[in-house]
Amino acid sequence: MEQVRMGVIGLGNMGSSHAVNIHGGKIPGMVLGAVCDVSEARREWAREQVPGVAVFDSVDAMYKSGTIDAVLIAGLHYDHPEQAIEAFAHDLHVLVEKPAGVYTKQVLEMNEAAAKSGKVFGIMYNQRTNPVYQKVRELVQSGELGSLKRVVWVVTDWYRPQAYHDSGSWRSTWKGEGGGTLINQNPHNLDLLQWILGMPTRIRSFCSFGKYYNIEVEDDVTAYLEYANGATGVYITSTGEAPGTNRLEISGDMGKLTIEHNKLTFLRNRISEREHNRVNTQPFAKPECWQCDIPVSSSGGEQHNGILKNFAQAVLNGTPLLAPGEEGINGLLISNAIHYSSWIDGWADLDQFNHEHFYELLQERINGSTVEKQQVESKVADLTGTH
Known part of the structure; x- marks a missing residue:
């Protein structure tokens, strides 16, 4: 060929x-x-x-x-x-x-x-073609950031007014799209989260459905994540904030990475915080830290x-x-787990995720959806538009 x-x-x-x-x-x-x-x-x-x-x-x-x-x-x-x-x-x-x-x-x-x-x-x-996220992944997975401690991603620059939600009868419905900001605007962010850091082990989330708009799906999300090594994370997203923020912070033993406006900064400790803690004798002493602006292309790839x-x-x-x-399931599992945790008002275990129960709960929402199937099918061409 x-x-x-x-x-x-x-x-x-x-x-x-x-x-x-x-x-x-x-x-x-x-x-x-x-x-x-x-x-x-x-x-x-x-x-x-x-x-x-x-x-x-x-x-x-x-x-x-x-x-x-x-x-x-x-x-x-x-x-x-x-x-x-x-x-x-x-x-x-x-x-x-x-x-x-x-x-x-x-x-x-x-x-x-x-x-x-x-x-x-x-x-x-x-x-994944963005040089900034490629460099972040390299710094994390090479061990240069040290052991993961915390990740905080506030991505609320997905603002969508009511006119957007009203632009198609299938939009922002369980039957038409299968969810709101998590399934529509956030798949790339959730993929990058797991691509850079690996999968969390469990999630406790709080979703608001139709908080800002006349819609049936989620438009505001706060999720707490736990990782196998004890690290924690917070993921916040919404379509209802203006102006919004897109800021990712990843903290490890060797410092902190911050990514905002497609710029990468590494606040780098000279020695590991854990090593500093072991040898230091001064009550308020911190590890020496350098601000390193990492030179990567801001073109977006x-x-x-x-x-x-x-x-x-x-x-x-x-x-x-x-x-x-095959890796598409990872970000989707995080998305499903955030929905699931909010629906059951409890923890979602990703290692033993209850795929069948999630499907049953989703079907309940689809069956109660306000959009008719024929309306969804008539809008198939439009659905692939800008999310």
């Missing part, structure tokens, strides 16, 4: 953007083989904007067409796992947009199908195109994936 023929499912803002970039030759080793959308208007858009590309109104028909080697799934959140499983059954490589799915039960099934298929499986976690380029090389040359699809 000299080029990967990519198919795109869902031609909303993200899907159409991917299609245009691939068709425009921005992804070496990849060409646009086909697109698929249930909306005739979006299919007509495709005929005009990506001419010469096969256009389908049925996922199954596209999978059977022989026009593609891989598929980028960018439709409804709930459909991601099912469409991925079907793609693997048709011997296709798969790249799925975030989130991997809405609930862990279906994503575990997707991961199992991926493992059996032997095909390349990636997820569009484009923030190649983002979506970077993931597409990496995926193409993985298919063609076996290059390791920057964002393996």
Whole structure:
């Protein structure tokens, strides 16, 4: 294979953007083989904007067409796992947009199908291409920060007014999207959290549902996290604050990393705090600390195109994936655990997460959702727009 023929499912803002970039030759080793959308208007858009590309109104028909080697799934959140499983059954490589799915039960099934298929499986976690987060991960995982003590991430710059929530009948509903800010705005942040630090062991959370808006899903979240080594964390997010904050602090024995406005600062202890505590005899003495402004590019990296380029090389040359699809369940598990903890008013154990009970509780909310299924389906193209 000299080029990967990519198919795109869902031609909303993200899907159409991917299609245009691939068709425009921005992804070496990849060409646009086909697109698929249930909306005739979006299919007509495709005929005009990506001419010469096969256009389908049925996922199954596209999978059977022989026009593609891989598929980028960018439709409804709930459909991601099912469409991925079907793609693997048709011997296709798969790249799925975030989130991997809405609930862990279906994503575990997707991961199992991926493992059996032997095909390349990636997820569009484009923030992993950001040089700032790559450097943070390197400093943490190399041990330069020392043993983790605490993480605090306040990410409240996801402001969305009522007009946003009213822009589609499926928006901000359990049936339409499967949640609020956690499933819609925060998947990249939750992925970065576990990509940099690893998974917490348990979570106690407090979610407000419709606190700021006339919606049924969460719009304000505070979660307390515990890690295996005794470290703790706080994750705060909301769509109801303006102006908002996006500030990540990670503390370890060797100091503290702060990330804000795409700038990385390392307040670095000369010796470990634990070693200082052992040898120090002065009542108020602190370890000597240097402020180090880490020189990393603030460009944000190649983002979506970077993931597409990496995926193409993985298919063609076996290059390791920057964002393996199987890892999509990690951020989703944190998201589900935050919901679950709030629903049961207790701790959520991630090592022994009750996938079935979470699914049952989610179904109760879906059944009581204010949006009708046909309304969701009629908006499939719009759902892939800017989150």
